[in-house]
Amino acid sequence: DIQMTQSPSSLSSSVGDRVTITCRASQSVRTHLNWYQQKEGRAPMLLIYGASTLQSGVPSRFSGSGSGTDFTLTISSLQPEDFATYYCQQSYTTPRTFGQGTKLEIK
Amino acid sequence: QVQLQESGPGLVKPSETLSLTCTVFGGSIGDYYCSWIRQPPGKGLEWIGYIFGSGTTTYNPSLKTRVTMSVDTSKYQFSLKLTSVTAADTAVYYCACTVLGTDADLQHWGLGTLVTVSS
Numbered sequence: 001d002i003q004m005t006q007s008p009s010s011l012s013s014s015v016g017d018r019v020t021i022t023c024r025a026s027q028s029v030r031t032h033l034n035w036y037q038q039k040e041g042r043a044p045m046l047l048i049y050g051a052s053t054l055q056s057g058v059p060s061r062f063s064g065s066g067s068g069t070d071f072t073l074t075i076s077s078l079q080p081e082d083f084a085t086y087y088c089q090q091s092y093t094t095p096r097t098f099g100q101g102t103k104l105e106i107k
Numbered sequence: 108q109v110q111l112q113e114s115g116p117g118l119v120k121p122s123e124t125l126s127l128t129c130t131v132f133g134g135s136i137g138d139y140y141c142s143w144i145r146q147p148p149g150k151g152l153e154w155i156g157y158i159f160g161s162g163t164t165t166y167n168p169s170l171k172t173r174v175t176m177s178v179d180t181s182k183y184q185f186s187l188k189l190t191s192v193t194a195a196d197t198a199v200y201y202c203a204c205t206v207l208g209t210d211a212d213l214q215h216w217g218l219g220t221l222v223t224v225s226s
Contacts, residue, residue: 001168034212036152043201043219044152049211087152091212095167096142096154 002026002090006099012107017078021102023071023088032092035064035073038101039084048073049091080106109134111141111202111217119196119224125189129202129217136160136178138206141185142213143176145198153198158185159207192224 003026013019023033031051036044046055048064051071061076075082083106088099115127129141137160145153156166158176166174175188185202199221203213 032210032212036213043216044203044213045216046211046214049209049214053210055211055214089152089154089212094154094165095156095169096212098152098154100151 001095002029002093002097004088004090004097004099006086006088006102008102009100010103010105012105013078014107015078015080019075019078019104021073021086021088021104023066023073023099025069025071025090028068029090029092031067032090033064033066033071034089034091035062036087036089037082037084038087044087047086078104109139109204109206109215111204111215113200113202113217113220115200115220115222117221117223119192119222120226121193121224122191125187125192125196125200125222125224127187127200127202127220127222129185129187129204131183131185131204134204134206136180136183136185139204140207141178141202141204143185143187144201144203144213145196146201146219147195147198155187155189155200194224196222197224198222 033051035048038044052064110132140159142157143155173190199219201219203216205214
């Protein structure tokens with residue numbers, strides 16, 4: 001299985017901050033990397049697929065980059081509704097695997 | 108916009124079979140493949156497997172001996188069966204469907220349903 005490792009595991013930031021979350025795959029997944037946002041008690045929601053393509057309806061302050069084994073999710077200016085847990089996931093092969101999550105909290 | 112709804116018993120006894128259904132609203136079931144994902148309380152996400160509208164399946168090897176997925180196109184439903192459950196199978200179970208032909212994965216999610224394994 002491809003192991004996905006996110007860093008940091010948790011992060012405290014303020015509204016308006018620029019935030020970057022990193023995801024590393026144990027082997028190349030090319031650009032088959034997706035990011036999800038999960039708010040407390042809710043289902044995850046697809047934010048970005050193909051490493052950098054914004055899912056329809058997702059605000060443009062979210063962006064993704066990377067290829068191969070190293071990827072980043074950036075939120076350019078945090079909004080109150082962005083405080084949540086973020087997961088990366090590879091869809092290069094099966095079994096699909098997720099990172100352990102990054103919990104973004106209000107400072 | 109497709110909507111998904113999981114349904115099934117919220118409580119299953121150890122050693123019995125967990126059975127869940129995902130109903131697809133607002134889309135043609137043949138246009139999607141659907142995954143099942145689970146999340147134990149307070150933990151991360153685990154992919155269980157996926158099924159196409161044609162019935163083709165791929166399962167997570169870690170669960171493969173206990174999982175069966177099926178599709179009923181007449182009812183717009185995908186189903187999950189997990190046999191010989193233990194407390195470790197206690198989780199919120201989600202279905203997530205993706206339109207064919209896109210690079211996206213897990214595009215549309217249901218609300219999830221909590222299944223507790225307990226006697």
